[in-house]
Amino acid sequence: MKTLNLVQGSPEWLAARAKHFTASEAAAMLGQSDKVKRTELLHMKATGTAKEFSDWVQKNLLDKGHEVEAATRVIIEQRMGEDLYPTTGSTEVEGLPLLASFDGITMLEDTCWENKLWNANLVEYIQTQQDAPATHWPQLEQQLLVSGATRVLFTVSDGTESRLAELWYESKPERRAQLIGGWKQFAKDLAEYKPDAEQPANLTGKAPDTLPALRIEVTGMVTASNLADFKETALAAIRSVNRTLDTDQDFADAEQSVKWCEEVETRLKAAKEHALSQTTSIDQLFKTIDDISAEARKVRLDLEKLVKQRKEAIRDSIILDAKNQLAAHVTSLNATIGKSYMPAMAGDFAGAIKGKRTLASLRDAANTELARVKVEATAIADKLAANLKTLHTLAADHLFLFADEALIVHKSPDDLALLIKSRLDDHQQAERERQQREAEQRRQDEAAAAKAAADAEAKAAVPVAAPAAAMKEQEAMPEHSLFVLPAAGNSDVDAAPRGTPTLRLGMINERLGFSVSVQLLASLGFTATQEGAARLFHEEDFIPICRALVAHIRTVATGDQQKAA
Numbered sequence: 001m002k003t004l005n006l007v008q009g010s011p012e013w014l015a016a017r018a019k020h021f022t023a024s025e026a027a028a029m030l031g032q033s034d035k036v037k038r039t040e041l042l043h044m045k046a047t048g049t050a051k052e053f054s055d056w057v058q059k060n061l062l063d064k065g066h067e068v069e070a071a072t073r074v075i076i077e078q079r080m081g082e083d084l085y086p087t088t089g090s091t092e093v094e095g096l097p098l099l100a101s102f103d104g105i106t107m108l109e110d111t112c113w114e115n116k117l118w119n120a121n122l123v124e125y126i127q128t129q130q131d132a133p134a135t136h137w138p139q140l141e142q143q144l145l146v147s148g149a150t151r152v153l154f155t156v157s158d159g160t161e162s163r164l165a166e167l168w169y170e171s172k173p174e175r176r177a178q179l180i181g182g183w184k185q186f187a188k189d190l191a192e193y194k195p196d197a198e199q200p201a202n203l204t205g206k207a208p209d210t211l212p213a214l215r216i217e218v219t220g221m222v223t224a225s226n227l228a229d230f231k232e233t234a235l236a237a238i239r240s241v242n243r244t245l246d247t248d249q250d251f252a253d254a255e256q257s258v259k260w261c262e263e264v265e266t267r268l269k270a271a272k273e274h275a276l277s278q279t280t281s282i283d284q285l286f287k288t289i290d291d292i293s294a295e296a297r298k299v300r301l302d303l304e305k306l307v308k309q310r311k312e313a314i315r316d317s318i319i320l321d322a323k324n325q326l327a328a329h330v331t332s333l334n335a336t337i338g339k340s341y342m343p344a345m346a347g348d349f350a351g352a353i354k355g356k357r358t359l360a361s362l363r364d365a366a367n368t369e370l371a372r373v374k375v376e377a378t379a380i381a382d383k384l385a386a387n388l389k390t391l392h393t394l395a396a397d398h399l400f401l402f403a404d405e406a407l408i409v410h411k412s413p414d415d416l417a418l419l420i421k422s423r424l425d426d427h428q429q430a431e432r433e434r435q436q437r438e439a440e441q442r443r444q445d446e447a448a449a450a451k452a453a454a455d456a457e458a459k460a461a462v463p464v465a466a467p468a469a470a471m472k473e474q475e476a477m478p479e480h481s482l483f484v485l486p487a488a489g490n491s492d493v494d495a496a497p498r499g500t501p502t503l504r505l506g507m508i509n510e511r512l513g514f515s516v517s518v519q520l521l522a523s524l525g526f527t528a529t530q531e532g533a534a535r536l537f538h539e540e541d542f543i544p545i546c547r548a549l550v551a552h553i554r555t556v557a558t559g560d561q562q563k564a565a
Helices: 011-018 023-029 038-047 055-080 120-129 137-147 173-191 227-239 248-277 280-337 349-353 359-394 413-460 467-476 505-512 518-523 539-564
Strands: 002-004 087-093 096-102 111-117 151-157 164-169 529-531 534-537
Touching: 011 087, 011 096, 023 038, 023 096, 023 137, 023 173, 038 173, 038 359, 055 111, 055 151, 087 137, 096 111, 096 137, 096 173, 111 137, 120 151, 120 164, 137 151, 137 164, 137 173, 173 359, 227 248, 280 349, 280 359, 349 359, 359 413, 413 505, 413 539, 505 518, 505 534, 505 539, 534 539
Parallel strands: 111 151
Antiparallel strands: 002 087, 087 096, 151 164, 529 534
């Protein structure tokens, strides 16, 4: 950490904060602050404007906070047995200029202290959860990151020992990764930021010009009417109409009653119009009022419908725009990785904007959620890239063992390393076993060939008996003997070999220890299959070939002996 000799609150201190990403801004950057929105922080950082505090906030919160901080520091120093120095420090992490202001830090810079004004809800949270809330842990996490300290004492106090709650906070890897990833995304958004020429969030709607007060004076009265008697008689007659229709007479009466009711309605309407015509001004008054009311109602209903539709369209547009930006971000991450291994990323944009009423709050909520998911996606992409590098480094010559690369690169780095080692070990073991089997097979083949050659040589060295005796000896030999002379129909020759021929002529000669030709073997009944320049026999033919060769040698030897005699 680079210590900055700055007085907190001074112009120099404010200038340094403007050039850095500060710990007190971390919660707003993550969209977790209850005081500053992420879009507001973007605007302030982009334009260089600071959030203005009212005189009341300055007097009752900031100034009071410094007074409480000074009183609480004495208590904490006594408890810790160490001095705490207020200071400001900065550092650079992965290209990010980070800054943190400390209410106190020890001389060895291994312990920090951060104090907040007494707040019952905050005290209840840290006491029940034994953790700092989302609105506060980003600041503590950045203080530890900047200073390199191992822990920070988080206190909530009014400057007295009776109202002082404390919590020891230590860095959490997942939170630190979220903090760094969040600032990286914020830096990208800041570089691309363009201030919107939007209206303020708190707007008051404007209606059409106020109408003049409606003034109406009416004089007049009904001078003569039998309306009361007519009402009594008419209602009695109407209510006496039969509604139970069972017979033809009932239906006929009902049809007449319908006509009578229509006549009553017509007479009443005519009487009403006649009465109104005698008070033309009142009639005009009512019609005018009805016209104005109807027009106002029509406009009201149209506007209500239009406002609802337009708000829904804007909400849909904001959600769609956020989804498109997220999809473009994932596409760029796949391009960086070099393979389309990114999982489907889905932000809860609808949930984020739920309950928001103004355009500014809608966009802020959607953009904050977008930034959160972008940070999550970038972290996944970083892991995938690292895992791919690990895989292609450790298994460069054995990538054929990892046909499921697209799946396994999503594992944790440690699990992936174990998987790679396990597969490579299994492959090497299988190779050793295969080589051992092939070596054993070659040894057996060589032993069998050597034995066959030795047997053939031994038989050739035995004195040949007279032809008659030889024929008797031949007849006396068992059918399964190695020295049986092949004859037509001999199963050793005529039995169809199994499988594809793989026994090369060179291998036969190598096993025998002397050379025979394809023509000789063909004369003995063993026809080769030609494959390119190679001549191939069936492996099952080898023993019959040996027998046929022995018999051939004996025949030749017998003939030569007879000639010599």
